[in-house]
Amino acid sequence: MCSFPDTSLAILQEITHKLTEERKVRLFVKREDLIHPQISGNKWHKLKYNLLEARRQGKHTLLTFGGAFSNHLYAVAAAGKLFDFHTIGIVRGEEHLPLNSTLAFARACGMQLHYMDRATYRNKQADYVLCSLREKFGDFYLLPEGGTNEWAVKGCADMIADLSIDFDWVCCPCGTGGTLAGLASALLPHQHALGIAVLKATDFLEKQVSNLLKDHKRKTHWEITHDYHFGGYAKKSLSLDNFIQHFMQRYQIPLEPVYTGKMMYAVFDLLEKGFFPTGSVIVAIHTGGVR
Numbered sequence: 001m002c003s004f005p006d007t008s009l010a011i012l013q014e015i016t017h018k019l020t021e022e023r024k025v026r027l028f029v030k031r032e033d034l035i036h037p038q039i040s041g042n043k044w045h046k047l048k049y050n051l052l053e054a055r056r057q058g059k060h061t062l063l064t065f066g067g068a069f070s071n072h073l074y075a076v077a078a079a080g081k082l083f084d085f086h087t088i089g090i091v092r093g094e095e096h097l098p099l100n101s102t103l104a105f106a107r108a109c110g111m112q113l114h115y116m117d118r119a120t121y122r123n124k125q126a127d128y129v130l131c132s133l134r135e136k137f138g139d140f141y142l143l144p145e146g147g148t149n150e151w152a153v154k155g156c157a158d159m160i161a162d163l164s165i166d167f168d169w170v171c172c173p174c175g176t177g178g179t180l181a182g183l184a185s186a187l188l189p190h191q192h193a194l195g196i197a198v199l200k201a202t203d204f205l206e207k208q209v210s211n212l213l214k215d216h217k218r219k220t221h222w223e224i225t226h227d228y229h230f231g232g233y234a235k236k237s238l239s240l241d242n243f244i245q246h247f248m249q250r251y252q253i254p255l256e257p258v259y260t261g262k263m264m265y266a267v268f269d270l271l272e273k274g275f276f277p278t279g280s281v282i283v284a285i286h287t288g289g290v291r
């Protein structure tokens with residue numbers, strides 16, 4: 001808890017399998033899950049420039065939003081404690097006691113929890129809602145749900161800026177699309193980013209990613225597959241659970257069913273279907289979330 005995230009721990013781990021041999025591709029997992037036990041993976045990269053910006057603006061309080069199981073709330077609470085910010089978490093829905101492990105951890109880090117009914121939560125970015133939050137809590141630095149904003153995009157670009165190998169494809173799970181936008185912003189002309197939607201989304205993810213990239217001058221290749229959400233956010237199946245278990249046994253890499261499990265499942269299925277051209281070098285970003 002007392003140490004800063006160490007991004008040099010995000011090693012590249014090569015995955016060999018009969019499919020990678022058959023397809024003549026190389027597959028690597030970038031272990032962003034290892035950079036910190038609590039502020040892991042993409043959540044750290046999404047937060048880091050926001051923390052600097054909050055400090056630059058002289059803010060002492062971070063306010064953000066999330067569901068009761070939100071990895072983002074968890075990471076913000078931990079970061080607040082580590083970097084000396086007061087934190088306020090606005091939780092969707094009503095309070096359930098005892099607190100689940102995510103919220104209990106957030107509270108233990110000093111996060112002030114406040115519950116918001118679902119109808120208001122849907123409008124959480126509206127002026128009247130933010131205004132009443134400022135009346136209630138005073139001045140704060142606002143982090144959107146999932147932490148996705150322009151600083152998050154800049155931070156996520158760093159996850160591939162420091163790679164020691166040239167790659168053709170980079171893959172990540174997509175919740176709000178902030179991580180994919182960051183990766184896409186940092187691609188070279190021959191590289192592609194593939195997002196795996198972990199929730200049922202019509203085209204809002206594509207819109208969100210395009211919007212986050214609108215000020216980036218260079219167009220890059222990115223796409224989102226909607227074939228691996230397993231019925232929706234946090235929905236899973238026996239085959240997904242089995243896959244995660246086998247992956248752990250064979251490669252000693254822990255995955256969870258909400259994000260990284262769906263992504264790796266998709267990568268293997270797409271390998272089998274011949275989606276990645278022969279000779280491709282693929283990097284799958286382990287975005288963390290295992291605890």
Ligand SMILES: *Cc1c(COP(=O)(O)O)cnc(C)c1O
Pocket residue numbers: 041042043071072146148173174175176177178179180259260287288289290
């Ligand atoms: C939040 C989260 C994501 C989703 O990232 P977005 O930028 O919202 O698309 C992916 N993986 C893990 C482990 C997460 O916690």
